[in-house]
Amino acid sequence: MLKLSFADYQALRAHGVETYPHECCGVLLGNAAPDGNRVRKIVRAGNTRTDRAHDRYNIAPEELIRVQRQARGLGFDIVGFYHSHPDHPAQWSKTDFDEAHWVGCSYVITSIEQGKAVITNSFLLTGTSEEDKQFIDEPVEVEVGESGIELQQERGQA
Amino acid sequence: MKINIPTPLRAYTGGQQTVTVPGATVGEALEQLTGAHSELRQHLYTGDGKLRSFVNIYLNDDDIRYLPEKDATPTEESDELTIIPSIAGGCLL
Numbered sequence: 001m002l003k004l005s006f007a008d009y010q011a012l013r014a015h016g017v018e019t020y021p022h023e024c025c026g027v028l029l030g031n032a033a034p035d036g037n038r039v040r041k042i043v044r045a046g047n048t049r050t051d052r053a054h055d056r057y058n059i060a061p062e063e064l065i066r067v068q069r070q071a072r073g074l075g076f077d078i079v080g081f082y083h084s085h086p087d088h089p090a091q092w093s094k095t096d097f098d099e100a101h102w103v104g105c106s107y108v109i110t111s112i113e114q115g116k117a118v119i120t121n122s123f124l125l126t127g128t129s130e131e132d133k134q135f136i137d138e139p140v141e142v143e144v145g146e147s148g149i150e151l152q153q154e155r156g157q158a
Numbered sequence: 159m160k161i162n163i164p165t166p167l168r169a170y171t172g173g174q175q176t177v178t179v180p181g182a183t184v185g186e187a188l189e190q191l192t193g194a195h196s197e198l199r200q201h202l203y204t205g206d207g208k209l210r211s212f213v214n215i216y217l218n219d220d221d222i223r224y225l226p227e228k229d230a231t232p233t234e235e236s237d238e239l240t241i242i243p244s245i246a247g248g249c250l251l
Contacts, residue, residue, distance in 0.1 A: 023248060032165075049248070056248035061214040061221065064242050068162065072175070077165050081245055088249035096247035101212050103166040107247075129200070130210075 001036035002080065002106045002122045003141045004028070008042045013117035015044055016084030016110045022053035027064070028080035028106060029071045036124075036138070037079035037106045043067050056095070057083045080106030080122075087112070090119040092135050100125050106138055159233055161191055162240040170197040184222050185229030187239060188215070202241070212244045 015024040025047050030040040045063050049056040059081075071078055081102070085093075090111040092100075100107060103125050110120040122140045127133035161177045171177055172195075179194065181187030192199040202213055209215065215222045217231060218238055225231045233239075 055250040058246040061242050061244065064245060065216055065240050083247060085249035093249050099246040101243040105165060
């Protein structure tokens with residue numbers, strides 16, 4: 001289960017709309033808990049794949065290091081990443097899988113269709129090595145408001 | 159010197175975010191790290207001992223692959239090494 005606030009949920013989807021028709025990307029900061037990753041802050045990142053930003057993303061390691069330092073300062077860890085799929089489903093691709101190396105982290109994908117955010121899904125990278133890693137579907141829980149009311153998002157219904 | 163460990167590799171450092179090791183060069187520090195936490199080695203290096211392509215290691219703000227002396231770069235106590243796996247992907251094959 002990935003938990004995040006409604007504001008962060010909206011913000012990462014809005015990022016994908018802003019960069020459409022290119023892919024957006026960013027980092028999820030928070031804490032890992034026994035029941036899943038809890039996002040406390042999202043950080044936008046630049047997509048260095050300017051050669052084919054419509055179907056690729058890459059975050060510069062230097063930027064990741066800065067974000068990791070920021071996370072440490074806030075008492076958070078990097079618990080995941082997000083990116084968008086312009087005019088493609090919110091499902092991981094072979095490229096997403098091949099390039100996924102942060103076991104234990106959540107990979108959030110939002111489909112942007114004709115400039116509008118449609119579906120947001122999350123996939124948890126599990127395993128112990130490159131040889132046995134796998135993505136598993138991960139429910140997303142979006143917390144709405146300060147009252148603690150939680151909206152259980154059904155997969156693919158966002 | 160201090161070595162920053164990324165989230166996915168902390169399972170192999172007993173949960174430690176940072177590990178402090180001695181070492182006069184980048185290579186020596188990494189050798190100390192993998193000596194103390196042997197399971198890390200297979201996650202950082204290929205079978206023939208090369209740094210895995212998706213693993214980036216920075217000495218302070220510099221990628222060690224592009225340092226003139228690479229692993230042999232001298233280090234000081236105040237330096238920091240950061241291990242940071244790459245983040246990339248995309249919607250098409």
